[in-house]
Amino acid sequence: MNKKIIGPLSVLIIFGLWCCTSEEKRLRSAQESVAAEKLAADTKILASDEFEGRAPASVGEEKTVQFLEQEFQKLGLKPGNGQSFFQEIPMVVITAEPGAKLEIKGTKESTTFAYKNDFVALTERVLEEVSLADSEIVFAGYGIVAPEFNWNDYQGLDVRGKTVVVLVNDPGYATEDPTLFSGRTMTYYGRWTYKYEEAARQGAAGIFIVHETGPAAYPWGVVENGWTGPKFSLTSEDNNMSRCAVEGWLQLETARKIFETAGLNYDELRTAASKRGFKAVPLRLRASLRLKNSVKKVTSRNVVALLPGSERADEYIIYLSHWDHFGTNPALEGDKIFNGALDNATGTAALIELAGAFKKLNRPPHRSIIFLAVTGEEQGLLGSEYYAAHPIYPTAKTAAVINMDALNVYGRMKDITVVGYGLSDLDQYIETAAKEQGRTVNPDPTPEKGSYFRSDHFPFAKQGIPAIYPSAGTDSVEHGKEWTLAQREKYTAENYHKPSDEFDPKWDLSGAIDDLRLLFKMGYRLAMESTFPNWKEGTPYKAKRDADLAKAR
């Protein structure tokens, strides 16, 4: 080798090494800046009694969105919606007077059921009064019309003006038959949201879902909290008149009694309904119910912060969390504030933490990063539905959505869970990032709970944007799997959607920090690429994405 060029070459090599390592070092130190101290402090603030449980359109909302705006401003992020950090969401709050009675009339006898204990009901119609008046009751099995699974519970049935009673979840779950629907994995047809939508399409006046703790994935108390008191909805042009007049749930025992009155056996019919060829059964009973409502139109806000990309600022990665929770219920004895510490003060604080980490890079990644804290998740994914229907950033230019809802507070895990694993190209990004930490990626251990349809990534998926919902791992480094699942079940039974979901200084956030560092790296990689991830073949979201990407070209 010519000695003359060795000098400059070695300088180049050394400079090159120095350059890359410095860049990598910076990336690593940005990643490692994600730490438990501020995450805990921010979670504690968001979950404090002062924030009153963060209900949409409340004093708690004002405090929450101001806090987030200030934090994003302090970090030097830009407003994500023009000049504003907020996206306004028009909503209606409908509060039914408690004490409504459900009257079921047979040919001879009539039975009255009590609001809250026996059933819950509400309306999304923007009306001060709705009622069922001697509405014929029909048991419509699972209340599902699914051509791709060759299933139609409404086949040959005219339910206009009638009240349908349906089962929760889907026949695949009930039978564990892998050839029915998606076997144990809940499909969207298993969700209450779908059942209400379908009953409305069929023209039913009322719909009641029979509650069972197993297939619903939560106890009656969760239904009771969610369906009584103020109910928030997005408003449509027709003031939600296309919805059923009455949407509700029946306690299992209530359903059994109603079927008994009809001379039928609920448990037998439930089994029959999960078999192919089941035909709906008119109960020859009539339902009457009157709901008196107070109706209030309000505005809530999504919080949107922007870190402009350094090369392709018109392409986006969205980190997503819901800031809202259930607020305060003055009617409760004892603790009246639903602090929502785990759900989802942790995920909201994580947005700040991740934004801080991206700001520590030498220069921002090529694509823009959006930090989106949405409202109204607990009321039915309202903020994310609204954003997905009124996107601030074009859907075809949005490469990916990463959703965080309830972080891991049980310490370090050997794995990370992906709810809806196997659906999109995003799997490989999370796998790579997990591998760097010596961890594995596992699918949702309880797919029968339908978690994929229960958090904010779902409205984005329906719009075709690849959206992933990474969740806490299930295999504790220190205590193993059984222990971890027991912790989760304990939380669901004791604290989920209850005032007792409070910040706990004893939480071990080391696992959450691992997860956030992993999600940072994943988002960073996605933001440095120029390709657009897609859904896998055969998923219900791919057609929309394909059309979207084709149009953008």
Ligand SMILES: [Zn+2]
């Ligand atoms: Zn949540």
